[in-house]
Amino acid sequence: METTDNLMLKFLQKFEESPFLLKLNGKEHLIGSGPPTFIVEFKKPISMLELTKSTSLALGEAYMRGDLEIEGDLYTALDNFLSQREKFSTNPSLLKRLLFPPVSKKNQQKEVSSHYDIGNDFYKLWLDETMSYSCGYFKNENDSLYDAQLNKINYTLKKLRLKENMKLLDIGCGWGHLLITAAKKYKVKGTGITLSKEQYKEFKEKISEENLENYLSVELMDYRDLPSLNKKFDRVVSIGMLEHVGRKNYGKFIECVKKILVPGGVFLLHYISALKEFDGDPWIKKYIFPGGTIPSLREIETLLAEYNFHTLDVENLRNHYTKTLLCWNKNFHNNLSKISEMFDKEFIRMWEMYLCSCAAVFHNGIVDLHQILVTNGVNNSLPLIRWY
Numbered sequence: 001m002e003t004t005d006n007l008m009l010k011f012l013q014k015f016e017e018s019p020f021l022l023k024l025n026g027k028e029h030l031i032g033s034g035p036p037t038f039i040v041e042f043k044k045p046i047s048m049l050e051l052t053k054s055t056s057l058a059l060g061e062a063y064m065r066g067d068l069e070i071e072g073d074l075y076t077a078l079d080n081f082l083s084q085r086e087k088f089s090t091n092p093s094l095l096k097r098l099l100f101p102p103v104s105k106k107n108q109q110k111e112v113s114s115h116y117d118i119g120n121d122f123y124k125l126w127l128d129e130t131m132s133y134s135c136g137y138f139k140n141e142n143d144s145l146y147d148a149q150l151n152k153i154n155y156t157l158k159k160l161r162l163k164e165n166m167k168l169l170d171i172g173c174g175w176g177h178l179l180i181t182a183a184k185k186y187k188v189k190g191t192g193i194t195l196s197k198e199q200y201k202e203f204k205e206k207i208s209e210e211n212l213e214n215y216l217s218v219e220l221m222d223y224r225d226l227p228s229l230n231k232k233f234d235r236v237v238s239i240g241m242l243e244h245v246g247r248k249n250y251g252k253f254i255e256c257v258k259k260i261l262v263p264g265g266v267f268l269l270h271y272i273s274a275l276k277e278f279d280g281d282p283w284i285k286k287y288i289f290p291g292g293t294i295p296s297l298r299e300i301e302t303l304l305a306e307y308n309f310h311t312l313d314v315e316n317l318r319n320h321y322t323k324t325l326l327c328w329n330k331n332f333h334n335n336l337s338k339i340s341e342m343f344d345k346e347f348i349r350m351w352e353m354y355l356c357s358c359a360a361v362f363h364n365g366i367v368d369l370h371q372i373l374v375t376n377g378v379n380n381s382l383p384l385i386r387w388y
Contacts (some may be wrong), residue, residue: 004045011051012040014087018080035375037080038072041062054095055088060283062358064350074352075326079360090282099279101291103246105222110196111291116196120175124330125338131175131202134270135242135321140190145327148320151180154185156237158388159313160266162186164235169193171223172241176216178204183215191233192218193226225251227259235266240299242271243292250295251303258307264379267309271289272321273297273370288354297370309374313386317369318362325359 005025012022012031019032023041030036035100044067050058061067070077092099101107103215116133127133128146136148137155156178162168164187170179173192176199182188194200200220207216219229236257245253277296285292295315304311332339332355339348361367375382 002124004047008045008051011048014385015081015084017084020077020080037115038070038077040077041069041071043067043069050090051053051287054282055090056281056283057095057286060287060323060350060353063353064287064346065309066345066349068146075329075356075359078357079363082360082366083364085361085366092279095282098282098285102199103248103291105224108244108246108291109222111289112195113197114290115288116194117198119342120198120202121337123175125335130177132177134176134324135317136324136327137317138320138323142223144323145331146326148324149177149374152320153181155388156239156268156270156371157182157186159268159371160235160237161382161387162188162235165189167191167232167239168235169226169233170259171226171238172197172244173183173203173218174239175199176206178237178239179203179216180206180212183212184210187215188235190216191229191231192216193221193223194218194222195222209244221232222388223256224249226256229260231233231260232262233260233265234262235268236261237268237270241268241270242269243289243294244295246291247277247295250300251306254303254307254309258309258376261376263377264381265376266379266382267374269300269370269372270373271300271370273300273368274366275368276320278378284354284357287350294367296374297368300372304372304374310378311372311374313371313373315371318365318367321369322359322362324354325362329355329359 009024009029016032017032019030019036021036021039022029022031023039046058046062059068123131128149130149132149135152136145137152138148139151143151162182166188168182168188168190170190170192173179174195176192177230179192183190192203197220200218203218207213242253261267272294274294274296277299280293301311332351
């Protein structure tokens with residue numbers, strides 16, 4: 001009967017496309033051919049049951065515990081390893097509760113809070129000054145993270161073609177910098193909604209500090225309750241929120257936007273997407289974004305058509321997200337001493353794994369970042385060319 005070490009070695013040998021050195025129970029094994037670019041050391045073996053149930057969950061948890069160590073740059077290791085993502089094993093029948101959680105309002109409120117309500121002080125340590133927790137837009141090679149986030153906000157607002165006194169809704173408004181910029185630059189009347197109590201509190205304080213009470217408001221509410229506001233908006237934007245909706249509710253989300261957007265109104269949807277529909281990564285869903293599901297571009301475009309939304313433009317910002325995540329990871333490491341006062345070692349290792357693995361999946365095209373610009377019905381008054 002083969003030992004656990006031998007079974008692990010056989011399992012890991014299939015990841016041979018990028019050479020690495022495997023240290024297992026005091027022995028070294030070269031996986032692949034050529035000089036290794038990183039070293040993987042297992043302090044403790046992982047059962048084959050766990051590896052085949054979910055490779056990402058088994059390896060991710062081992063790294064969090066310190067049972068697995070990476071010698072070399074973590075991003076480089078994950079970038080090489082995740083380029084072979086199709087070789088991972090996942091058994092959906094054993095992961096049903098994790099992969100397919102309820103999409104009720106109560107459960108989704110809990111899921112959002114588990115990530116975004118960790119604490120504003122924590123996010124301030126490694127996000128930029130705008131507190132933008134989404135993909136930046138690097139117009140120039142030397143743009144800082146702050147520059148890239150301002151670029152993204154201004155680029156997004158240009159796409160919406162705003163005019164003074166227009167009503168703008170931001171679904172999943174985060175800490176509110178996009179709406180603050182829109183109010184100052186275009187003098188629009190903006191409303192933001194979020195399920196995060198921490199974001200709501202911070203945004204409300206910023207509105208007061210900036211003396212924008214006559215222009216902006218923020219609501220702690222679920223997107224499904226938008227029709228109850230009894231308001232119509234000229235423009236709607238949603239950045240990085242659709243991933244929390246769940247596949248069963250994509251149609252409901254678009255229907256709610258339809259109900260509150262004026263005929264001919266412009267809607268910009270910015271979200272992490274995929275080539276094909278899949279249920280999500282088990283480790284990410286367990287530890288980072290509970291309930292998170294990445295939509296494919298084609299399924300969202302199909303649904304938009306069903307609700308008579310006309311597509312003006314689709315843009316992929318995938319490589320911008322790789323760079324954004326690497327900037328966040330650098331900031332995270334530059335503030336490790338302060339973060340260590342807030343959280344334990346396992347949390348820190350988990351967050352490192354999250355930032356670096358996400359950078360790697362964008363770099364390898366496992367996921368994309370799309371901005372879709374649509375109008376509610378036909379709008380013939382917009383410029384004939386891309387005005388942005």
